[in-house]
Amino acid sequence: DGGITQSPKYLFRKEGQNVTLSCEQNLNHDAMYWYRQDPGQGLRLIYYSQIVNDFQKGDIAEGYSVSREKKESFPLTVTSAQKNPTAFYLCASSPYMNTEAFFGQGTRLTVV
Amino acid sequence: AQSVTQLGSHVSVSEGALVLLRCNYSSSVPPYLFWYVQYPNQGLQLLLKYTSAATLVKGINDFEAEFKKSETSFHLTKPSAHMSDAAEYFCAVSENNAGNMLTFGGGTRLMVKP
Numbered sequence: 001d002g003g004i005t006q007s008p009k010y011l012f013r014k015e016g017q018n019v020t021l022s023c024e025q026n027l028n029h030d031a032m033y034w035y036r037q038d039p040g041q042g043l044r045l046i047y048y049s050q051i052v053n054d055f056q057k058g059d060i061a062e063g064y065s066v067s068r069e070k071k072e073s074f075p076l077t078v079t080s081a082q083k084n085p086t087a088f089y090l091c092a093s094s095p096y097m098n099t100e101a102f103f104g105q106g107t108r109l110t111v112v
Numbered sequence: 113a114q115s116v117t118q119l120g121s122h123v124s125v126s127e128g129a130l131v132l133l134r135c136n137y138s139s140s141v142p143p144y145l146f147w148y149v150q151y152p153n154q155g156l157q158l159l160l161k162y163t164s165a166a167t168l169v170k171g172i173n174d175f176e177a178e179f180k181k182s183e184t185s186f187h188l189t190k191p192s193a194h195m196s197d198a199a200e201y202f203c204a205v206s207e208n209n210a211g212n213m214l215t216f217g218g219g220t221r222l223m224v225k226p
Contacts, residue, residue: 043156
């Protein structure tokens with residue numbers, strides 16, 4: 001089955017540690033995205049990538065980093081510089097930038 | 113620049129009643145419009161999309177939405193609510209230009225009372 005796989009579904013980390021969230025897609029989509037979702041705040045764009053080896057900052061990129069070495073993979077690293085990392089993180093992909101996005105099931109990160 | 117406003121962060125209806133979730137957009141060029149649904153601790157699932165074909169768009173689970181250019185609206189409706197419709201709903205817009213990405217509204221949480 002084609003789709004987007006995010007792992008793990010739940011992640012706990014100690015404050016000050018970097019953590020990497022995985023996102024893999026087998027839809028052959030060019031564009032991939034990372035969103036952060038907080039209660040009552042909708043989706044906020046962290047980073048996006050239109051093609052391999054290229055990515056752009058979204059609205060809330062500070063404290064996050066990404067890479068796009070392969071078309072299928074777009075991992076997100078939450079660094080210790082992110083002041084409030086506890087949130088629900090959603091990865092998405094789309095054939096092109098302005099078409100509908102397909103979402104993974106999300107990773108809930110809790111920093112203690 | 114494109115933007116989306118969803119009126120009402122929470123909407124409550126009785127089972128069997130009409131569901132109406134409001135979405136207004138702004139766009140400098142003809143838009144693409146989308147409605148997504150999110151169940152607790154899940155990703156977003158596409159309900160329906162408008163891409164400049166028919167103005168009345170039918171989606172999954174008997175949802176539909178009507179594109180009204182004069183009102184810059186794309187409201188989501190369902191004739192009869194089911195308990196399973198309780199979820200959060202997001203409207204999104206994309207300008208009809210290559211390179212533009214989706215912009216999401218703040219979401220509306222639909223509650224269905226028995």
